[in-house]
Amino acid sequence: MHQNRKVEPARIFKLCISAAAFIGILLSRGIARLFGIRRQPHCMVLYYHSVPAEFRERFARQLDTILRHTKPVHPEHTHSLENGELYSLVTFDDGFRNFLEIALPELIDRKVPSLMFVITEALGKSFGPPNAPESVMTAEQLRHLPESLVAIGSHTLTHPYLPDSSEKDARRELVQSRLTLETLLNKPVPYFSFPYGGMTPSLVCLCEEAGYSRIYSALPAFTSFGQTDYCIGRVRVDPWDWPAEFRLKLAGAYNWLPVAISLKRLLLGNPLVSSLTRWRFPGATGKVRQSLIQGQDLAKETLPESIFPNHTDFVDNRKR
Ligand SMILES: [Zn+2]
Numbered sequence: 264m265h266q267n268r269k270v271e272p273a274r275i276f277k278l279c280i281s282a283a284a285f286i287g288i289l290l291s292r293g294i295a296r297l298f299g300i301r302r303q304p305h306c307m308v309l310y311y312h313s314v315p316a317e318f319r320e321r322f323a324r325q326l327d328t329i330l331r332h333t334k335p336v337h338p339e340h341t342h343s344l345e346n347g348e349l350y351s352l353v354t355f356d357d358g359f360r361n362f363l364e365i366a367l368p369e370l371i372d373r374k375v376p377s378l379m380f381v382i383t384e385a386l387g388k389s390f391g392p393p394n395a396p397e398s399v400m401t402a403e404q405l406r407h408l409p410e411s412l413v414a415i416g417s418h419t420l421t422h423p424y425l426p427d428s429s430e431k432d433a434r435r436e437l438v439q440s441r442l443t444l445e446t447l448l449n450k451p452v453p454y455f456s457f458p459y460g461g462m463t464p465s466l467v468c469l470c471e472e473a474g475y476s477r478i479y480s481a482l483p484a485f486t487s488f489g490q491t492d493y494c495i496g497r498v499r500v501d502p503w504d505w506p507a508e509f510r511l512k513l514a515g516a517y518n519w520l521p522v523a524i525s526l527k528r529l530l531l532g533n534p535l536v537s538s539l540t541r542w543r544f545p546g547a548t549g550k551v552r553q554s555l556i557q558g559q560d561l562a563k564e565t566l567p568e569s570i571f572p573n574h575t576d577f578v579d580n581r582k583r
Contacts (some may be wrong), residue, residue, distance in 0.1 A: 353375060354379070
């Protein structure tokens with residue numbers, strides 16, 4: 264989905280704090296080098312959504328920045344990271360068609376692997392707010408993505424805000440989307456990312472139960488893809504990010520954000536602070552999120568019902 268591209272004070276504020284954090288990162292690296300300390304590998308996982316055609320050049324420059332400063336890793340081959348190196352993993356949420364038409368050629372040109380998270384019921388339809396929906400890849404297009412460069416993960420069936428879902432619905436979103444993709448692609452789909460970044464400890468347990476071996480959040484953090492790294496942090500990037508903003512995100516300088524978000528939630532949880540700040544944070548007391556899947560069910564043209572032989576819930580839901 265397109266996001267607000269205006270210059271906002273909050274964006275500049277975050278950039279300034281991140282610039283200070285970047286200096287701290289450089290200092291700590293310099294000190295480690297001075298004392299000959301080989302730090303464990305750090306990988307920064309980025310997540311994109313849409314890559315519109317008018318931003319192709321800027322997206323290409325971002326890939327060049329990634330190659331200049333990090334080693335891109337394939338999501339299926341993250342076990343061989345070396346100490347002291349800085350790695351990156353590029354991911355995409357929502358499965359927009361412009362990934363195929365705009366992003367993928369640039370990724371192929373540079374041999375940068377990626378991980379695409381797909382909303383299974385949006386395949387072949389449009390997805391996004393009513394005033395700016397965007398086309399989503401069809402199942403057939405998904406099946407023909409180059410396996411060596413693009414891994415596929417689940418982003419649920421319908422893109423709900425899972426913390427608001429019942430346990431039964433959340434389990435269905437997690438399990439059925441994985442099974443549907445596995446049937447479609449004829450291979451295991453062990454990766455999952457949370458729509459809207461909506462994640463709770465109980466949802467993480469449900470993901471384990473649903474058979475995912477690695478899940479991705481929307482909160483930035485370094486990872487080394489170690490055995491204990493089940494839930495991997497990611498930083499949001501967009502093709503219209505300023506070059507300095509993108510560079511700082513790639514360096515992990517935005518990794519202070521989860522602390523700031525926790526602090527904000529803690530403050531807003533205080534009734535006094537909440538009543539004083541509600542007018543500033545209208546979404547803080549709960550957002551109504553509805554399905555953003557729209558348009559003709561084009562998926563039916565490319566997805567014969569027979570590919571879902573064991574998943575009647577999914578088929579029934581698509582007929583509603
Ligand atoms: Zn999404």
